[in-house]
Amino acid sequence: MSAPDVAVSPDAPEPLLVERRDDRVIATLNRPDKRNAIDQATIDAIHALCAELEDEPRILIITGTDGVFASGADIAQMRERTAADARAGINANAFVRINELPMPVIAAVDGWALGGGAELAFAADIRIATPDAKFGNPETGLGIIPAAGATWRLKEIVGEARAAELLLTGRILDAAEALSIGLVTAVHPTADLLAEAHAIADRIAKNDPAATMATKRVMRAPRADHPHVDLEEQAVLFESPEKHRRMTEFLERRSAKRSAK
Incomplete structure (x- = not known):
């Protein structure tokens, strides 16, 4: 899979913080200065984590930092991508790999989950959120389409008519609406979000x-x-x-x- 060459500062923090336990892995998006925008380094880290979980299946919890899940793809990098990059499916293939992990994936969403960030959440098996969570795919306003899964995953989650309205308008929906349409299964206080994700993981881990x-x-x-x-x-x-x-x-x-x- 081809990808553009992107210079990464040696002082840049790890874009994905990974905590490993016997039965689960917690992956925290970690670009707070960029509102956790998903760049090439994040995608590379996702592929590395998927390779690990394909080899040693465990539950995966994905979450964000500083009140943001992921504000979208890194627009500075996206602006420079070409037709060849689009066909390479840089973000799309990483999110497919997450979705196809052997064990369940839980997205714990606080704050913005926009564009590629929303598509990352859509790739999870289970999504929970805080009252501050906001989901949306504003790609058409930037002259592109949501090509990392939203056009087909979202209608599988919430139905074709609802997905069409959201994707074609680029409208942002809040946590209450996300719950009402089944995009998330529960809304919890911010302080309880990760604990609730672990509670779901605990229930899964008790099973065979x-x-x-x-x-x-x-x-x-x-x-x-x-x-x-x-x-x-x-x-x-x-x-x-x-x-x-x-x-x-x-x-x-x-x-x-x-x-x-």
């Missing part, structure tokens, strides 16, 4: 990772592949020792509860 990854794969399969793809994944899981262990424990707990009455 193999079943979780199978569920994500099946959810992303084309409609024509169902129910065949569901049944094939289930066939593998039905033979797994973990399925037998978990179901045995469930039956034993139920039996113990009945005996205690």
Whole structure:
């Protein structure tokens, strides 16, 4: 995949801060002086993180800094990109890779998530937000289209008519509207946002990772592949020792509860 050569200052901070735990990774966009605008260095860091999570699947939480998720792509770099850069899908391919990670991805959005920042959030499996969150795709006002996923992901999330209105007008929507149309699943106070993201991750982590990854794969399969793809994944899981262990424990707990009455 080609990309423009971009000079990076040796003193520049890491564009993506990564905290690793046994069952999850927390990635924090870290360009506060640029309102977390997504530049080439950020994209490179995303690819490196995806390679790690493809090799060792874990839940991913993506968040921002200083009250901003991501204000969009770095316009100074975007202005210089050419037709060849557009066809290379610099941001689009990174966001596809995030969306296709084996384990779930949670976007914890505080403040602006615009343009490429919104598209990054759209690539997550689950989105939660603070009351200060604002989503929008103002690309047509800059003479381009939202080509990193919004034109097809957003209509899958909120429906075609709603997506058309948002993308064609470039209108910004707040957290309350994002919740009402299903773009986010919950709105939490700013101080609680990351803890709530971890609470979702905790619930996911209690489940069988193999079943979780199978569920994500099946959810992303084309409609024509169902129910065949569901049944094939289930066939593998039905033979797994973990399925037998978990179901045995469930039956034993139920039996113990009945005996205690």
